[in-house]
Amino acid sequence: MTTYLKDTPNADGYFGDYGGAMLPPPLVPHFKEIREAYDKISKSAEFIRDLRYIRKHFQGRPTPVSHLKNLSDLAGGAQIYAKREDLNHTGAHKLNHCMAEALLAKHMGKTKLMAETGAGQHGVALATAAAYFGMECEIHMGEIDIAKEAPNVTRMKLLGATVVPVGFGGRSLKEAVDSAFQAYVPQADHALFAIGSVVGPHPFPMMVRNFQHIVGIEAREQFLDMTGELPDIVAACVGGGSNAMGLFAGFIEDDVALYGVEPMGTSSKLGEHAATISFGEDGDIHGFRTMVLKDENGDPAPVHTVASGLDYPGVGPEHAHLYRTGKANYTSANDKEALKAFFDLSRHEGIIPALESAHAVAFATREAPKNPGKSILINLSGRGDKDIDYVTETFGFGEDL
Ligand SMILES: *Cc1c(COP(=O)(O)O)cnc(C)c1O
Numbered sequence: 001m002t003t004y005l006k007d008t009p010n011a012d013g014y015f016g017d018y019g020g021a022m023l024p025p026p027l028v029p030h031f032k033e034i035r036e037a038y039d040k041i042s043k044s045a046e047f048i049r050d051l052r053y054i055r056k057h058f059q060g061r062p063t064p065v066s067h068l069k070n071l072s073d074l075a076g077g078a079q080i081y082a083k084r085e086d087l088n089h090t091g092a093h094k095l096n097h098c099m100a101e102a103l104l105a106k107h108m109g110k111t112k113l114m115a116e117t118g119a120g121q122h123g124v125a126l127a128t129a130a131a132y133f134g135m136e137c138e139i140h141m142g143e144i145d146i147a148k149e150a151p152n153v154t155r156m157k158l159l160g161a162t163v164v165p166v167g168f169g170g171r172s173l174k175e176a177v178d179s180a181f182q183a184y185v186p187q188a189d190h191a192l193f194a195i196g197s198v199v200g201p202h203p204f205p206m207m208v209r210n211f212q213h214i215v216g217i218e219a220r221e222q223f224l225d226m227t228g229e230l231p232d233i234v235a236a237c238v239g240g241g242s243n244a245m246g247l248f249a250g251f252i253e254d255d256v257a258l259y260g261v262e263p264m265g266t267s268s269k270l271g272e273h274a275a276t277i278s279f280g281e282d283g284d285i286h287g288f289r290t291m292v293l294k295d296e297n298g299d300p301a302p303v304h305t306v307a308s309g310l311d312y313p314g315v316g317p318e319h320a321h322l323y324r325t326g327k328a329n330y331t332s333a334n335d336k337e338a339l340k341a342f343f344d345l346s347r348h349e350g351i352i353p354a355l356e357s358a359h360a361v362a363f364a365t366r367e368a369p370k371n372p373g374k375s376i377l378i379n380l381s382g383r384g385d386k387d388i389d390y391v392t393e394t395f396g397f398g399e400d401l
Contacts, residue, residue, distance in 0.1 A: 002253045005213070008318070013202020013288075016324060018317035021201035022287045027181070030188040033108070035203045041107045042100075042210070054099050055214065058132065059089045063215075065222040065377070070348040071361075075368035081231065082351075082361075082380040083219040083247060092354065092382030093215060093243040094125035098194060100211035102129035105192035112136040112191035116180040118145055118173035119308035120152025121382075122196030127161035129194075137161035138191075140180035142172035149308075151386065173312070174300070177286060197240025198316035201287040205317050209245040215379065216250020223377055233367065235259040236379035237359040238330070239274070239309050241316035243381035248328060257329065260319055261363040263305035264334035270295070274303035276315040277323050277330040285314040291323075306335040307355035309382075333362035336401060341365060342384060342391060343398035354382035355391070 009015045023031055041047050055061040064087065068080040085093040102113055113130045116139070117123030123139040130137035139156055143165050146153055156163050164183070169175040184193045195204040198212075223231055234251050236244035238260040248258050265273035273279070276293050283292035285300055293301040293313040300313040322328035333341070341361035346352045353361055360378040367376060384391075395401070 004252050005210070005249060009202065009206050013206065015205070015318045015321035017282070018288075018290050018320040019202060019205055020289055022284060023201055026185050027188070031201055031203075034192070037104060037108045038203050038207050041104060047103065047107060050103055051100055054103065059095055059099065060087065061214065062218045062222070063087045065219055065226060067226070068349050071345060071365065072368065074344065074348055075365040077368040078233070078371040078374045078376050080364045080368060081223065081375060081377045083215060083377065085215060085243065085379060085381050086351065086353065086357070086383035090125055090128050091385065092121060092125070093212065093246060093379070094122055094196065095128060096214060096246065097208045097211040097242060098122070098125040098129040099132070101192065101194040101207075102126070102133050102135065105135065105194070106133050108192065110135070110190055110192045112138065112187065113194050114138045114180060114184050114187070114191050115194050115196060116140045116173065116176035117196070118176070118311070120145065120149040120156065121309055123161065123163070124152050124155045124159070126194055126196070127156045127159035130161060131159045138164060138183065140164045140166055140176045140183065142166045142170070142176050144171045145173065145176070197242040198245045198318060199240040199286065199288065199312070199314060205288070208242050209249060209318060212242050212246025213249040215243070215246035216248065219247060219377060220250040227375065230254055230256055231377035232371065232374040233257045233259060233376040235261055235360050235363050235376060237261045237263070237307070237310060237356050237381060238277070238315060238319060239263075239312050239356065241319045243379050245316060245318055247379040248322070252327070258322070258327065259363060260328060260330045261359045262330060262332040263307055263310040263338070263359055264332040265304040265306070266335055271302045272304050273332070274305045274311045274313065275332045276313060277319060278332055280315070288317055290314050290317045291320040306338060307359065309354070309356040310359070331363065333359040333366070337362040337366070339391070339395055339398065340401045342387070343401065346384070351380070352384040352388065353380055354384045355387045357381040358384070
């Protein structure tokens with residue numbers, strides 16, 4: 001690990017001004033237990049050996065880096081490369097931290113995994129990990145999301161998870177978080193709450209980043225191997241920010257420009273995007289300090305993006321820190337650009353990307369003409385099978401984009 005990764009966050013979980021753990025008193029001892037277990041267990045030879053085995057023989061790692069030659073020719077300018085997390089088991093990067101969180105839970109003697117899920121992607125990844133380890137799994141999901149994301153609900157049930165419908169308030173992700181935390185408190189002696197991105201109270205932003213670091217470690221080595229040099233630009237979409245932090249971590253002390261790509265949705269009007277760093281301000285959300293999109297009352301604002309995995313009015317605290325210190329840059333792509341990228345990558349490279357990942361593809365094709373002779377490495381965080389029905393029913397085959 002580099003000095004930056006070792007020193008950040010500090011012992012209290014702060015990345016500069018951001019992060020920390022603002023917890024209701026009943027959860028304080030449980031998060032202390034997780035922190036201590038992570039510090040001790042994740043450094044043990046046994047844990048490292050088990051995790052390596054799982055990554056290789058169950059997840060199918062390492063995933064490759066692909067040169068997107070046709071897309072590069074189409075865009076003109078820079079050469080575009082993609083780290084293929086769509087080829088990770090279950091089709092996205094989320095399994096990287098879910099398997100590691102579940103392995104930690106096993107070493108802690110826990111028998112159950114719990115979480116909230118929005119679109120269902122985190123729920124499916126965690127249910128997969130629970131099935132692998134023979135653990136119980138309880139996923140809280142808003143009723144609106146359950147109706148919208150039926151295939152993921154079926155997947156979770158097939159994998160043996162219990163899906164708890166959340167019927168109060170907006171019946172979506174925010175309520176699912178509240179419901180899951182409430183259900184966790186009386187079960188915390190035998191359950192681990194497994195957060196799905198580099199968000200939440202310390203130690204989760206650090207822990208999830210370190211579990212996703214494998215993406216950046218592999219990508220750096222593979223890119224060097226392929227081209228003999230480092231990429232000039234490294235980019236990834238940012239919802240909570242875990243796939244971006246995983247890739248960034250591999251290049252954090254290199255002379256490489258890092259770009260997080262936020263979803264601009266349908267417009268820059270509050271409520272019509274989820275570009276937290278672009279438009280947010282400092283604030284607290286879900287037990288940590290970060291940048292937040294706020295409404296007129298100072299509460300988390302409603303958000304929109306075509307990619308449901310990116311619709312969060314907060315962002316991982318480390319991204320707020322990297323932005324404030326200028327170590328990383330943050331920009332955005334809107335729904336239309338992401339959709340165009342979705343069709344382009346499918347048609348010209350034979351890779352159907354997740355709509356989330358399509359935001360990074362859109363960034364690459366937009367930046368390529370401005371950077372002739374340079375290279376852009378993006379994280380293709382997931383595959384788009386989950387999105388094909390919605391996309392084609394709503395936008396046909398992209399004729400009008
Ligand atoms: C969940 C998800 C994301 C967004 O999560 P991050 O924590 O911001 O990486 C991005 N891509 C895919 C495919 C996802 O499933």
